[in-house]
Amino acid sequence: MKKKYLLAPGPTPVPESVLLKMAQPIIHHRTSQFSEVFRRAAELLKYVFQTEQDVLILAASGTGAMEGSVTNLFSPGDEVIAVNGGKFGERWGKISEAYGLKVHWVNVEWGRAVDPAQVEKVLDANPGVKGVLCQASETSTTVAHPVREIAALTRDRDCLTVVDGITAVGVFDVPMDEWGIDVLVSGSQKALMLPPGLAFAALSEKAWRFQEKARCPRFYFDFAKERKNLAKQTSAYTPAVSLINGLLEALTLIKEEGLENVFARHLRLAAAARAAMEAHGLTLLAPESPSPAATGVYVPAGVDGGRFVKYMRDEMGVTMAGGQDHLKGKIFRIAHLGYIDTFDMIIAVSTIEMALSKFGHPVELGKGVAAAQSILLEGFE
Ligand SMILES: Cc1ncc(COP(=O)(O)O)c(C=O)c1O
Structure with a gap:
């Protein structure tokens, strides 16, 4: 018997009560019963996105x-800036190019956060730029980008700050309205503790004005149409009924814990993961601006990162993520977002220690666990 642990930065584990809600018989989506679930979930999403929109x-x-x-x-x-410091920043640019936009790429070394001055320079040199597209948390490099500062740069320009908060919303503080973020998007399979299958988008008043004028071809993702339907407590097309049942439960759990406590938990788990790795002298991928969602760590010289991650998954039952693109085989990523708590971190750290030992890397077993424990203890009264 091998018990399985999912400690990858998405999909993430799903709480038992959410699983049970999703196992309920399907109800028809054009009914008052479903509308009530949809309405309550939509209301709680505003709390998690920290927006009135x-x-x-x-x-x-x-x-x-x-x-x-x-x-x-x-x-x-239209001209846009894509902050490209990883797989998902690159995706913003690729989507934009697919729709015929002119992309100004602001390239950032993987593992580092963008310097807002870099963005400002491109904005100043190209006054026609209509949007800055970036990640709050670039999962591929485990970096948190300074989206607050970026939003401040576009506030008084005819330009939007569009933020991918897929591993940020419900992980750490990204108050959309307070920071003047124009668009904040997320997905279900990260901090919202659900299976994959739902995506979310919130737009500021300014973004809705852009929406009225935008002429890119679209059909399924027609935000104006979705907003109209949302006002009627429904969606334009058949919603993912079971996922929305689960969503209401997951959001209720977040509300009960309280966003501040949720953020504190993520910060604590992230600090524990970093301390544990540093205790072993391992090098962090993003030491300067680490994301509270996941911690990227270079595998020590002589260890094949691909085989290392596979060994932890297949032989030890613990799934963590490897690296993407040029970081493939060079790093592993410990996730600490969503339905992940203190003792999941202990499992993650002890798995890494044991696997390193199996791979012949000299490691003092328990040293990282002890470093993590002393931080994780702060989470208890
Ligand atoms: C920051 C970020 N953006 C975008 C995505 C893509 O989301 P999806 O795979 O749900 O389409 C991910 C998924 O890992 C992500 O972490």
């Missing part, structure tokens, strides 16, 4: 909300 609920993976943001806000030929 509607949060659109789409049946799609997170990328659907990214694509919808591009097509609903811009027109072919």
Whole structure:
């Protein structure tokens, strides 16, 4: 018997009560019973997104909300900036190019956060730029980008800050309205503790004005149509009924814990993961601006990162993520977002220690666990 642990930065584990809600018999979506679930979930989403605006609920993976943001806000030929410091920043640019936008790539070394001055320089040199597209948390490099500062740069320009909060919303503080973020998107399979399949998008008043003028082709992801339907407690097309049952339960759990406590938990788990790795002298991928969602760590010289991650998954039952693109085989990523708590971190750290030992890397077993424990203890009264 091998017990399985999912400690990857998405999909993430799903709480038992959410699983049970999703196992309920399907009800028809054009009924008052379903509308009530939809209405309550939509209301709680505003709390989690920290916005007064509607949060659109789409049946799609997170990328659907990214694509919808591009097509609903811009027109072919529009200029945008894509902050490209990882796989998902690159995705913003690729989606934009697919719809005929002109992309100014702000390239950032993987593992580092963008310097807002870099963005400002491009904005100043190109006054026609209509949007800055970036990640609050770039999952591929485990970096948190300074989206607050970026939003401040576009506030007084005819330009939107469009933020992918897929591993940020419900992980750490990204108050959309307070920071003046124009678009914030997320997905279900991360901090919202659900299976994959739902995407979310919230737009500021300014973004809705852009929406009226945007001319990119679109059909399924028509935000104006979704907003109209949301006002009637429904969605334009058949919603993912079971996922929305689960969503209401997951959001209720978040509300009960309280956003501040949720953020504190993520910060504590992230600090524990970093301390544990540093106790072993391992090098962090993003030491300067680490995301509270996941911690990227370089595998020590002589260890094949691909085999290492596979060994932890297949032989030890613990799934963590490896690296993407040029970081493939070079790093592993410990996730600490969503339905992940103190003792999941102990499992993660002890798995890494044991696997390193199996791979012949000299490691003092328990040293990282002890470093993590002393931080995790702070979570108890
Ligand atoms: C920051 C970020 N953006 C975008 C995505 C893509 O989301 P999806 O795979 O749900 O389309 C992910 C998924 O890992 C992500 O972490």
